[in-house]
Amino acid sequence: MDTDRLVEDHKKLVYHVIHRTVRDRAAHEEIFQEVFLNVLESLPRFEGRSKLSTWIASIAVHTCYKFVQKARERERVGSFADWLEGRPEPGVPPDVQESLEKGDIKRRLEWHLAKLPRKHALPVTLFYLEGMSYREIAEILEIPLGTVKSRLFRGLKELRKSIEGGGDGTLLG
Amino acid sequence: MEPCLDDVLRWDYLNGALRGGDRALFEEHLGACPACRREIDELRKTAAAVAGLTPSAVPAAWTAAAKDRLRAKALAAAVVPSGPALARRRTNVFQYAAIAAGVTGGLALLFGLVMGNPVRSWLPDLSAALGIPGPSAARTARFVVWILSLHALLLVPSIIDNVYRLVTRGGRK
Numbered sequence: 001m002d003t004d005r006l007v008e009d010h011k012k013l014v015y016h017v018i019h020r021t022v023r024d025r026a027a028h029e030e031i032f033q034e035v036f037l038n039v040l041e042s043l044p045r046f047e048g049r050s051k052l053s054t055w056i057a058s059i060a061v062h063t064c065y066k067f068v069q070k071a072r073e074r075e076r077v078g079s080f081a082d083w084l085e086g087r088p089e090p091g092v093p094p095d096v097q098e099s100l101e102k103g104d105i106k107r108r109l110e111w112h113l114a115k116l117p118r119k120h121a122l123p124v125t126l127f128y129l130e131g132m133s134y135r136e137i138a139e140i141l142e143i144p145l146g147t148v149k150s151r152l153f154r155g156l157k158e159l160r161k162s163i164e165g166g167g168d169g170t171l172l173g
Numbered sequence: 174m175e176p177c178l179d180d181v182l183r184w185d186y187l188n189g190a191l192r193g194g195d196r197a198l199f200e201e202h203l204g205a206c207p208a209c210r211r212e213i214d215e216l217r218k219t220a221a222a223v224a225g226l227t228p229s230a231v232p233a234a235w236t237a238a239a240k241d242r243l244r245a246k247a248l249a250a251a252v253v254p255s256g257p258a259l260a261r262r263r264t265n266v267f268q269y270a271a272i273a274a275g276v277t278g279g280l281a282l283l284f285g286l287v288m289g290n291p292v293r294s295w296l297p298d299l300s301a302a303l304g305i306p307g308p309s310a311a312r313t314a315r316f317v318v319w320i321l322s323l324h325a326l327l328l329v330p331s332i333i334d335n336v337y338r339l340v341t342r343g344g345r346k
Contacts, residue, residue, distance in 0.1 A: 004243075016228065033235075036239045149181045156187075
């Protein structure tokens with residue numbers, strides 16, 4: 001198994017999943033390593049029934065879920081589905097928000113996207129940034145195909161609302 | 174306010190997946206509903222902005238660290254067991270062989286005892302003790318014991334085969 005290739009081919013996917021689900025930036029690198037170690041460990045059980053990238057994304061999402069569960073053991077995180085309903089926590093520190101330049105469209109859009117609940121942010125990211133199909137997203141998030149479409153639609157609506165609410169309406173032309 | 178149309182329908186229209194009569198009906202509704210028309214128009218712009226986002230760059234240090242850790246883990250898994258581990262496996266093989274030999278010997282002894290003189294002479298007494306009347310009943314009892322012993326002997330190859338499988342499966346780990 002070419003482990004270097006495994007990391008190289010899937011690093012952006014794993015990075016995106018972590019960014020959309022865990023807000024604690026200090027933990028991102030640790031989770032990134034953890035995801036790939038989990039992938040390597042589970043590789044003998046990969047049966048090839050789905051694409052490798054879909055399978056890796058699924059491991060990434062579950063690793064993030066377990067990480068948040070472990071980090072917040074005193075609080076109730078709930079089931080995987082409950083966790084997806086929530087927004088990444090803790091919130092972005094105000095100084096980071098202030099440092100975002102108005103002209104930096106990409107970063108501002110990313111920031112609005114990161115504020116969405118995971119159930120909306122993840123499908124939007126996987127669809128638009130990773131080019132995944134509805135079926136692949138459905139498999140990763142363990143939801144029906146129709147729910148993927150409705151979450152994509154709701155995700156765009158929430159994003160629009162956040163952009164307009166944040167006085168960033170010009171981002172959308 | 175309740176939306177006029179279903180989320181999935183609106184998503185499909187937004188992505189050009191709505192065709193034929195459904196599309197015509199949808200467009201007919203858009204023509205009569207300024208709110209839906211405005212919403213579709215706004216979401217089209219939002220979708221275009223998100224689709225224009227480029228995937229974030231993964232820090233090079235994260236990638237390098239992940240590659241190093243995966244290489245180390247893969248190497249550790251591939252190392253041939255030596256010293257104590259190998260000796261332990263050899264001990265296990267001898268233990269299993271000894272058990273198989275013991276079971277075989279024990280069953281052979283039982284078979285010999287049943288078929289040999291000591292038991293032939295002892296069975297009628299046993300029959301008497303158990304209240305089995307007459308020599309024909311004793312013969313029947315001897316025959317039953319003989320059949321049972323033969324069945325037990327026939328199990329020996331299966332036991333040895335299972336022990337062998339157990340040992341070789343342990344050897345592949």
